[in-house]
Amino acid sequence: xxxxxxxxxxxxxxxxxxxxxxxxxxxxxxxxxxxxxxxxxxxxxxxxxxxxxxxxxxxxxxxxxxxxxxxxxxxxxxxxxxxxxxxxxxxxxxxxxxxxxxxxxxxxxxxxxxxxxxxxxxxxxxxxxxxxxxxxxxxxxxxxxxxxxxxxxxxxxxxxxxxxxxxx
Numbered sequence: 163x164x165x166x167x168x169x170x171x172x173x174x175x176x177x178x179x180x181x182x183x184x185x186x187x188x189x190x191x192x193x194x195x196x197x198x199x200x201x202x203x204x205x206x207x208x209x210x211x212x213x214x215x216x217x218x219x220x221x222x223x224x225x226x227x228x229x230x231x232x233x234x235x236x237x238x239x240x241x242x243x244x245x246x247x248x249x250x251x252x253x254x255x256x257x258x259x260x261x262x263x264x265x266x267x268x269x270x271x272x273x274x275x276x277x278x279x280x281x282x283x284x285x286x287x288x289x290x291x292x293x294x295x296x297x298x299x300x301x302x303x304x305x306x307x308x309x310x311x312x313x314x315x316x317x318x319x320x321x322x323x324x325x326x327x328x329x330x
Contacts (some may be wrong), residue, residue: 200234200245204291215296222288222296226250229282231264247289251318254286280305283312291318 203219205211223234226246236244253262259279260268267273284305290296295316297305304310 203293205293213293215293215298218288218296218299218302219290221299221302222285222290223247225281225285226289229264229267229278229285230262231266247286247291250282250286251315254283254315259283277308280308280312283315286315287312290316 201220201223203213203216205213206216223246226232227234230246230250232246232249234246236246236249250262253259259282260275263275263278263282267278268275284297284302287295287297287305288302301310305312
């Protein structure tokens with residue numbers, strides 16, 4: 163294709179590929195899903211769809227791990243694999259958000275529980291199975307800093323949209 167007929171974005175991409183030394187026969191794109199189980203957004207793990215909120219999901223998982231002291235996927239149970247998102251969600255929905263907080267974070271009153279619960283709620287929102295309900299990373303940071311309110315948690319979709327069996 164003549165460089166004059168291409169869009170600016172296409173020209174920049176071709177110039178970048180040439181300058182990066184990538185052979186023209188190799189693509190810079192891949193259809194192979196790669197990542198660590200438990201941190202992959204459902205839409206990426208199941209369908210290979212990358213969105214601007216795919217990384218927000220992983221960020222939410224990291225927040226949940228920090229706030230709970232638990233791993234993203236718990237395989238220590240008998241035969242059941244438990245996702246941190248499912249475990250935290252169930253306890254929050256029955257009003258036990260403080261029960262999931264890592265004791266190290268709240269012992270001796272060093273960290274106010276209200277702030278810790280806010281962080282937990284932001285983690286849950288970021289790791290929502292529905293892309294449209296996740297905040298942007300900028301909004302997530304503003305929520306963590308207390309600059310904007312954390313919205314109420316909406317219900318998750320019915321059924322097993324993304325289960326541990328599908329990723330393990």
